[in-house]
Amino acid sequence: YTLDNDVLTTEQRQFYEDNGYLLIKKLVSDKDIERFRKEFLRICKKEVNPPGAMIMKDESLRSQYGQSEKVVNKVQDFQEDKELFRYCTLPEVLKYVECFTGPNIMAMHTMLINKLPDSDKQTFLHPMHQDLHYFPFRPADRIVCSWTAMERADQDNGCLVVQPGTHKEPLKPHGYPKQEGKANKLFHGLLDEDETSPRVHLVMEKGDTVFFHPLLIHGSGVNKTSGFRKSISCHFASSQCYYIDVKNTDQEHLEKEIVEIVRKKYNATSVELRDIWNFRARLVQGERINL
Numbered sequence: 001y002t003l004d005n006d007v008l009t010t011e012q013r014q015f016y017e018d019n020g021y022l023l024i025k026k027l028v029s030d031k032d033i034e035r036f037r038k039e040f041l042r043i044c045k046k047e048v049n050p051p052g053a054m055i056m057k058d059e060s061l062r063s064q065y066g067q068s069e070k071v072v073n074k075v076q077d078f079q080e081d082k083e084l085f086r087y088c089t090l091p092e093v094l095k096y097v098e099c100f101t102g103p104n105i106m107a108m109h110t111m112l113i114n115k116l117p118d119s120d121k122q123t124f125l126h127p128m129h130q131d132l133h134y135f136p137f138r139p140a141d142r143i144v145c146s147w148t149a150m151e152r153a154d155q156d157n158g159c160l161v162v163q164p165g166t167h168k169e170p171l172k173p174h175g176y177p178k179q180e181g182k183a184n185k186l187f188h189g190l191l192d193e194d195e196t197s198p199r200v201h202l203v204m205e206k207g208d209t210v211f212f213h214p215l216l217i218h219g220s221g222v223n224k225t226s227g228f229r230k231s232i233s234c235h236f237a238s239s240q241c242y243y244i245d246v247k248n249t250d251q252e253h254l255e256k257e258i259v260e261i262v263r264k265k266y267n268a269t270s271v272e273l274r275d276i277w278n279f280r281a282r283l284v285q286g287e288r289i290n291l
Helices: 010-019 030-044 059-065 082-089 091-101 252-266 273-280
Strands: 021-024 054-057 072-076 105-115 126-129 143-149 160-163 200-202 209-212 217-220 229-238 282-285
Touching: 010 021, 030 072, 030 082, 030 105, 030 229, 082 091, 082 105, 082 229, 082 282, 091 105, 091 143, 091 209, 091 229, 091 282, 105 273, 252 273
Parallel strands: none
Antiparallel strands: 021 209, 054 072, 072 105, 105 229, 105 282, 126 217, 143 209, 143 229, 160 200, 160 217
16 A cells, blocks of 8 residues: 655554554644635635635525635635645655655645534534545555644544544445435445444644545544634545546446536536546646556
């Protein structure tokens, strides 16, 4: 799951091999995080409107708060926002990413998550899932997510929860969870959860960064506090990864859903999933080969 490198200690490398994730303390500076926070607020207030970005809002709060960080729970695909995309090019992040992807690195999928306070409805509980479910490219072992806490994340405000070692398992069927409250669009979860598999809550301080494998089963709980819990993340892949056809696989229904959303948004008629990924993907190191 890791490549030969002179960055990870033997212990760190073994930990990722065994568990499918690795937490690095204080990797991203407070100064950078403040810049990302400011830019997020500018996006919320519509002072900037990055092309191609999907700004997800909690519709039920919109009447109450209008445009503000109290409503926006996610900015996805910020590859055209210079300020936020700096995250995907930080040398301290790429240094670790390369241990998993090798030297030719594509930033494939970007997200800034603003987990809103959510006491009763559980709308922002992200069910346990594997990220590979969303990705039509392989091999999985050359993909890694880097997820950075923009403030302390703990059990109270909905930190990440992981099931160590599950990166060794295959991709499982996902769909909309049957839980109460309305599921957020595209928040798919595992249809068949193993309740017995041990879970670890990743308590993180501002700037701490976790790198994890796309098959690692993970999710996040509800934010029971009155504050917001922000994180910024990017999925990186080796540019030597290749696209696969998801027809007749468990990922097919997701493809239809994404293509539908994109067609509506851009009034486009013939969109392929591959086009959507090509449009999002950016080379951040080395050379562009397949992706």
